[in-house]
Amino acid sequence: xxxxxxxxxxxxxxxxxxxxxxxxxxxxxxxxxxxxxxxxxxxxxxxxxxxxxxxxxxxxxxxxxxxxxxxxxxxxxxxxxxxxxxxxxxxxxxxxxxxxxxxxxxxxxxxxxxxxxxxxxxxxxxxxxxxxxxxxxxxxxxxxxxxxxxxxxxxxxxxxxxxxxxxxxxxxxxxxxxxxxxxxxxxxxxxxxxxxxxxxxxxxxxxxxxxxxxxxxxxxxxxxxxxxxxxxxxxxxxxxxxxxxxxxxxxxxxxxxxxxxxxxxxxxxxxxxxxxxxxxxxxxxxxxxxxxxxxxxxxxxxxxxxxxxxxxxxxxxxxxxxxxx
Ligand SMILES: O=C[C@H](O)COP(=O)(O)O
Numbered sequence: 261x262x263x264x265x266x267x268x269x270x271x272x273x274x275x276x277x278x279x280x281x282x283x284x285x286x287x288x289x290x291x292x293x294x295x296x297x298x299x300x301x302x303x304x305x306x307x308x309x310x311x312x313x314x315x316x317x318x319x320x321x322x323x324x325x326x327x328x329x330x331x332x333x334x335x336x337x338x339x340x341x342x343x344x345x346x347x348x349x350x351x352x353x354x355x356x357x358x359x360x361x362x363x364x365x366x367x368x369x370x371x372x373x374x375x376x377x378x379x380x381x382x383x384x385x386x387x388x389x390x391x392x393x394x395x396x397x398x399x400x401x402x403x404x405x406x407x408x409x410x411x412x413x414x415x416x417x418x419x420x421x422x423x424x425x426x427x428x429x430x431x432x433x434x435x436x437x438x439x440x441x442x443x444x445x446x447x448x449x450x451x452x453x454x455x456x457x458x459x460x461x462x463x464x465x466x467x468x469x470x471x472x473x474x475x476x477x478x479x480x481x482x483x484x485x486x487x488x489x490x491x492x493x494x495x496x497x498x499x500x501x502x503x504x505x506x507x508x509x510x511x512x513x514x515x516x517x518x519x520x521x522x523x524x525x526x527x528x529x530x531x532x533x534x535x536x537x538x539x540x541x542x543x544x545x546x547x548x549x550x551x552x553x554x555x556x557x558x559x560x561x562x563x564x565x566x567x568x569x570x571x572x573x574x575x576x577x578x579x580x581x582x583x584x585x
Contacts, residue, residue, distance in 0.1 A: 523556025
């Protein structure tokens, strides 16, 4: 773990009110940053392997069952086919770094994921993350949202992805938002890390994205996360740039490093590499580790594996080859 966990700080409304973000400038800068590096050959393959180790491999579907969650865990433990991995100079020995950072499931499926990873001897190497607090809308009473967190922690989740109450952002009720996230952090207990999903596609402006990022960090979030994957607009690079800037400002002022998790719609190797370039250029190499960066993704791994296959064989894989099933 890099440094101390973020304990949060007092709500600083003066800091929030000093914010004024220029949308055009953010869009231009995000484009400029991601086009500043072209990753090719061996270097690209290494970044793709890195991207795999940063995934919270996710299933958040109404028809999730023990069996698809167990398959997800197996894929998290061994994300690349063994022969492909060996050609790249790695294997699945005990100390192998090649596995995803976590699996991410609904609270009711935490027990299944814990059991499956335990059976493979991978629990702890691959964490179990659970969404909570009325995911994806957050529109349930606070009492129920807190109970959900406690339930997921009791079942063995070590990471809790809460959703914020968007109403509190859209109506400028920053104190209430701060208080809600603080009590959610308390409900996580001392071990489970809290990731605050801002649902940026529903926050209206980039000023609100920056302010909500700051409030979430002031309330003690370990990570801030873009989206649930269920909004009509999910993880975008301009939003990622604004959130990275908030993380940088918070680190400079308070001395604590908070992680970033883009989630929702991150599907291709190109998407993943653009995010990694953005992180390297804005926050630096410390944020290219699972302690401070995650991809929340249900459909990214197949494309990363397919890119590795192309790198090794020079051929495109058949469509059915790298699917989750
Ligand atoms: O938290 C993760 C997201 O729900 C995943 O979204 P996705 O299905 O678009 O990859």
